[in-house]
Amino acid sequence: xxxxxxxxxxxxxxxxxxxxAAIEEELAAITAGKRRRxxxxxxxxxxxxxxxxxxxxxxxxxxxxxxxxxxxxxxxLRLAFEELGPTFIKLGQVLVTRQDLLPEPITxxxxxxxxxxxxxxxxxxxxxLERELPDGLETFxxxxxxxxGSASLAQVYKAKLKDGPVVAxxxxxxxxxxxxxxxxxxIKKMAARLQKRLPPELxxxxxxxxxxxxxxxxxxxxxxxTEEARKMQEMKQKYERRAEHVTVPHVYEAxxxxxxxxxxxxxxxxxxxxxFLTFEERINIMIDLVHHYVQTMLDGHYHADAHGSxxxxxxxxxxxxxxxxxxxxxxDSVMAQILMRVxxxxxxxxxxxxxxxxMELMSPTIxxxxxxxxxxxxxxxxxxxxxxxxxxxxxYGRLVLEATAIGLRNYCKVPNGLALWAKGFSATEGTARWIxxxxxxxxxxxxxxxxxxxxxxxxxxxxxxxxxxxxxTAEMIATFPRRFNKxxxxxxxxxxxxxxxxxTDPVTRNTLNQIANRLALSLIAFAIIMATGFIVASIPGGTxxxxxxxxxxxxxxxxxxxxxxxxxxxxxxTRKQRPRF
Numbered sequence: 001x002x003x004x005x006x007x008x009x010x011x012x013x014x015x016x017x018x019x020x021a022a023i024e025e026e027l028a029a030i031t032a033g034k035r036r037r038x039x040x041x042x043x044x045x046x047x048x049x050x051x052x053x054x055x056x057x058x059x060x061x062x063x064x065x066x067x068x069x070x071x072x073x074x075x076x077l078r079l080a081f082e083e084l085g086p087t088f089i090k091l092g093q094v095l096v097t098r099q100d101l102l103p104e105p106i107t108x109x110x111x112x113x114x115x116x117x118x119x120x121x122x123x124x125x126x127x128x129l130e131r132e133l134p135d136g137l138e139t140f141x142x143x144x145x146x147x148x149g150s151a152s153l154a155q156v157y158k159a160k161l162k163d164g165p166v167v168a169x170x171x172x173x174x175x176x177x178x179x180x181x182x183x184x185x186x187i188k189k190m191a192a193r194l195q196k197r198l199p200p201e202l203x204x205x206x207x208x209x210x211x212x213x214x215x216x217x218x219x220x221x222x223x224x225x226t227e228e229a230r231k232m233q234e235m236k237q238k239y240e241r242r243a244e245h246v247t248v249p250h251v252y253e254a255x256x257x258x259x260x261x262x263x264x265x266x267x268x269x270x271x272x273x274x275x276f277l278t279f280e281e282r283i284n285i286m287i288d289l290v291h292h293y294v295q296t297m298l299d300g301h302y303h304a305d306a307h308g309s310x311x312x313x314x315x316x317x318x319x320x321x322x323x324x325x326x327x328x329x330x331x332d333s334v335m336a337q338i339l340m341r342v343x344x345x346x347x348x349x350x351x352x353x354x355x356x357x358x359m360e361l362m363s364p365t366i367x368x369x370x371x372x373x374x375x376x377x378x379x380x381x382x383x384x385x386x387x388x389x390x391x392x393x394x395x396y397g398r399l400v401l402e403a404t405a406i407g408l409r410n411y412c413k414v415p416n417g418l419a420l421w422a423k424g425f426s427a428t429e430g431t432a433r434w435i436x437x438x439x440x441x442x443x444x445x446x447x448x449x450x451x452x453x454x455x456x457x458x459x460x461x462x463x464x465x466x467x468x469x470x471x472x473t474a475e476m477i478a479t480f481p482r483r484f485n486k487x488x489x490x491x492x493x494x495x496x497x498x499x500x501x502x503x504t505d506p507v508t509r510n511t512l513n514q515i516a517n518r519l520a521l522s523l524i525a526f527a528i529i530m531a532t533g534f535i536v537a538s539i540p541g542g543t544x545x546x547x548x549x550x551x552x553x554x555x556x557x558x559x560x561x562x563x564x565x566x567x568x569x570x571x572x573x574t575r576k577q578r579p580r581f
Contacts, residue, residue, distance in 0.1 A: 014123055014126055014127070014130075016126075016127050016130060016131075019123055019124060019127040020127060020131075023127070023175065026174075026175050027174075027175055027178050030175065030178050030182055031182070032182055032185060032186065035179075035182050035183055035186060036186050039084060039186060042080050042083050042084055043080060045080075046079060046080045047076060048073075048076060048077060067103075070103045070106055071105040071106075071108075073105075073106055074105055074106035074107070074108065074109025074110060075109050077092070077106065077109065077110065078092065078109050078110055078112055078113055081110075082113060084183075085152065086152035086153055086173075086179060087183035087184065087187070087219070088183070089113055089152045090215075090219050091187070091215060092113045093110075094215050095107070095110055096110045096111050096423070098211075098419050101206075101405075101408070116149075116150065116151065117150060117152050118150065119150040119155050120155070120173060120174075122145045124174060125155065125157070125171050128171055128174060128257055128258065129143075129169075129171065129258060132255040132256065132257055133253070133255065138162070139161065139260075140161060140162065140169075141159075141160040141162045141163075142159065142160050143158070143159035143160075143169065144157055145157075148168065152173075152176070153172060153173065153176055153222060153223060154170050154171060154172045154173060155171055155173070156168055156169065156170045156171075157169045157171070159260075161252065161260075164252075165263070166263045167260050167261060168249070168260075168261050168262070168263045168264070168323075169258065169260050170225065170258070170260075170261070171257060171258055172223055172256075172258075174257075176223065177220075177223050180219055180220070180223065184212070184216045187212055188209065188212050191209055191211070191212045192208075194208055195207075195208045195209065201365075201367045202411070204365040204366065204367060204411060204413075205365055205367070205407075205408055205411040205412055205414075206408065207413070207416075211416050214416045214417065224256060225255060225256060225257060225258055225259035226254045226255065228254070228259060228325050229251045229254035229259055229261075231325045231328055232248050232249065232251050232261070232325050235301075235322075235325070236248040239292055239296060242291070242295065243289075243291065243292040244284070244288060245284045245285045245287075245288040245318075245319050245320060246285065246288040246289055246292050246320045246321075247314075247317075247319050247320070247321050247322075248322055248325075249261040249262040249321060249323060250262040264312045264314055264321050264323060265314070265315050265316065266313045266315045266316075266321070267312060268311070268312055268313075269313055269320060269431055270434055272313040276318075277313070279438075281318060282435050282436040283439060285313075285319070285320045285435055285436070286432045286435050286436040286439060286441075286444065287439075287444055288320070289311075289320060289428060289431060289432055290428065290432055290441065290444045291444075293424065293425070294340075294445060294451075297331070297336045297339075297421070297424075298336050298337070298340065299333065300330050300331060300332070300333045301328065302328065302330075302331055302424045303328050303424050303428075310322060310323055310324040311323065311431060320435075331417050331421060335361065335417075335418075338357055338358075338360050338361055339396075339400065339421070341357045342354050342358055342381070343396060343445065345357060345381070346384050346385055349385045351378045351379075351381045351382045351385065354378075354381040355374050355377035355378040355380075355381055356374070358377045358381070358403050359373065359377065361403075361407075361414065361415065361418065362412035362413070362414055363412060363413040363414075364410075364411075364412050365411045365412065365413065368410050368412055369410060373406065373407070373410040373412065376406045376410070377403060380403060380406060381399075384396075384399055395426055395429055396425050396429075396445065397421075397422040397423065397424070397425035397427075397429065398422070398426060400418055400421065400422040400425070401419065404418050404419065404422070432444070518567060521563060521566070521567055525560045525563040525564055525567075528560050529556060529557075529560050531556070
């Protein structure tokens, strides 16, 4: 239901000053202290405490324990996130992608997070539109008061531009940005504390602070409608000609909190009538969707949320339209090439090569057994060779998640962006299977190997990409005679010198400090015992500082016992805190 701004009964004039004051009051009520108390209270109420760190340790040890217990943790975590609002709902959606970090029962529960919330009053939406658009509400001939969708970050309305087409208007909720910034500051501190409680092996491999920072950057992009509009326009210009059956809505106008885009009259891809598209049309859409995702990824972009609820079938053009461009990101094109090379090696049953290529994504730490890591990756890739359609092993997003889990389990540093990429690949596969289950998704990806190779070779053998290599090679050739002459002179004059500086890692330094502290404490306890003995022996019938020798002996013995017990407790506590992997 909508009302024309010209023909509807005149509404009472909005008191935008009062509405603005009410919004400012809501913003002022969002403080770090209040949010911290709220977060702690909700976590305590749901009995969570530090169980998230325990769940991560269980996952990476390969000993997840009781699945019913983990489902219970996941449910409580989901309820807590829903109660804490937009920041935590989006955090839960990111954690769903980290199946390499969290046990499956928890991620399955987090998938149920509700991002559908009651809409805010329409008067506040009108206030934002009036404040941000150059022509204010006069931009529209009419706008429906009932939103098409209401999520935790934004609401979408159907409207008609004056002397223009029907459009979809996306409006960010007025208080959500400050809520995000306040909550993220608290979450960063919580992540830092959790990082310190992890075993040294996991601290070396896992960067929880980096994970939170990546999440924050992605979330802030989702709150900026000009950034989403830029992504949509870029995708439309670059890839619409390549993908004839996939498109992006046209953008009419965008501000920080408002996005006006083409309204798509159609169905979500999971809801369109079966007989609306022919078999050939469904095949064309599926192939273009898959190729579109692979090509954008090779160019350094990825859409992490390309599932059925973000893609529509246009009734008029019969094209697939990707309508939501909030959760997207960029990735190193070299990383994308590595992932494509893995797929090509798997296709040829070259598990050894696929494992070696996978290892290019992972940075081993001092705790990594490289031989064991490579063996596990080889076994993993063998499981994906000749997998059939419908098999869980025929999902390249799952392949990347499993490889990431293996890397973390072997204490390697793994890029955080891989998890979102894997989620995007899995979402695209689910959408492709939904629209055309008769065709193998994996074979469509593999059949795109010629453009994949062209992209890889084009970037590798590109003068601009290799300009530094050419310059360095020229420098080496030009200076080689002079440098070689210096080496010969040094050898002739016997002036060889070598400086060796050993740099220990923080874990080793910490261990050596603990050993030194315990040795010092042991020596102090021994010194107290010896000093007590000497004092007692030197005053057979007298006193020392007004105390009899029995009193001195008892004090020395008590202090020594306390120090020895403290040493034993520290040793026991250290062994208990360090889990066996």
